[in-house]
Amino acid sequence: MDAILQVKQLIGGYSPRRPVLHGLDFEVNAGEMVGLIGLNGAGKSTTIKHILGLMKPQQGEVKVAGTTLAEQPERYRSAFAYVPEAPELFPELTVEEHLHMTGMAYDVAETDFAARQEELLEQFQMLPKRKAFASHLSKGMRQKVMIMNALLAQPPLYIIDEPFLGLDPLAIRSLLERLVEVKQNGAAILMSSHILSTVETYCDRFIVMHHGHIAAQGTLEDVRRAAGIDRRSGTLEDAFYKLVTGGRP
Ligand SMILES: Nc1ncnc2c1ncn2[C@@H]1O[C@H](COP(=O)(O)OP(=O)(O)OP(=O)(O)O)[C@@H](O)[C@H]1O
Secondary structure, three states: OEEEEEEEEEEOEEEEEEEEEEEEEEEEEEOOEEEEEEEOOOHHHHHHHHHHHOOOOOEEEEOOOEEEEOOHHHHHHHOOEEOOOOOOOHHHHHHHHHHHHHHHEEEOOOOHHHHHHHHHHHOOHHHHOOEHHHOOOHHHHHHHHHHHHHHHHHHOOEEOOOOOOOHHHHHHHHHHHHHHHHHHHHOEEEEEEOOOHHHHHOOOOOEEEEEEEEEEOOOOHHHHHHHHOOOOOOOOOHHHHHHHOOOOO
C-alpha cells in the first residue's frame, strides 16, 4: 500500500501539560477515502490541525508524501489541499481570481487550468458567479469555491472537514461524485463528518475517535468487531454508538 498520509504515535494538543491527542496511529493510502468520525470534542479538528502543520506534535510525527513538514516544507505543503469546515476566502477577490491563485500556487499548467476551471464552474453550478466577489456569495457558494479550489489543485491528498454543511443537495452530489473520481485516479482522502450514513456509503475505511484516542479503525467489519457487534448487518452508526457510549443509553 502506498501511504500518502502517515500519523505515527501522535501526541498533541494546545498545552504540553494537557495533551488532547493520546498517541494516534493511522495511515491514508493512495486510492482510498477514510472517514474520521467522533463526537464533538473527540479531537478530529485537532488531528487535522496537526496534519496541516498548524500545530506541532508534542511527540510522534506526521508524514505527507513521505516527508515531515520540518524535513521538506514545500513538498509537504504542496502534497495536500484542505477544505475547512467554514469557508475562508478573500472577500475582495472573485471566484475566478481564487481559482487562478490556486492554479499558480499548485503549479497547474495553463492549458490544464482552463479546462479544469470550466468543468468545475459547470459541475458546481457556479458559471453565473464566476466574476462575483467572494463577499457577494452565499455561504454555500463560498463553500463551493473552497471545494473547487481543492479539486483544481489535484493534489495527492485531500483533507476535508465536515464538507456538507451549507451545501445544497445538488452540490453534495457533485462533491461526492468528484471525490469518487479523484479517489479512483489515485488520490488519498481524509474526510471528517458527522453524517455517518454518507461516510458509511462513500468511505473505504473509518477512524473512530473518542476522547483523543482511536477507539476503532478499519473497514466497517473491523469497526463492528471492535464495537462487539458480531452480526454482519450493523450500520456504522450502530457500531459508533456502541463504541462511544459503551452500549449505555
Ligand atoms: N483552541 C483550543 N484551545 C484549547 N483547547 C482546545 C482548543 N480547540 C479545541 N480544544 C479542545 O480540544 C479537544 C478536542 O477538540 P476538537 O476541536 O479537536 O474536537 P472535534 O472532534 O473536532 O469536535 P467537533 O465535532 O465539535 O468539531 C476538546 O476538549 C476541546 O475543548
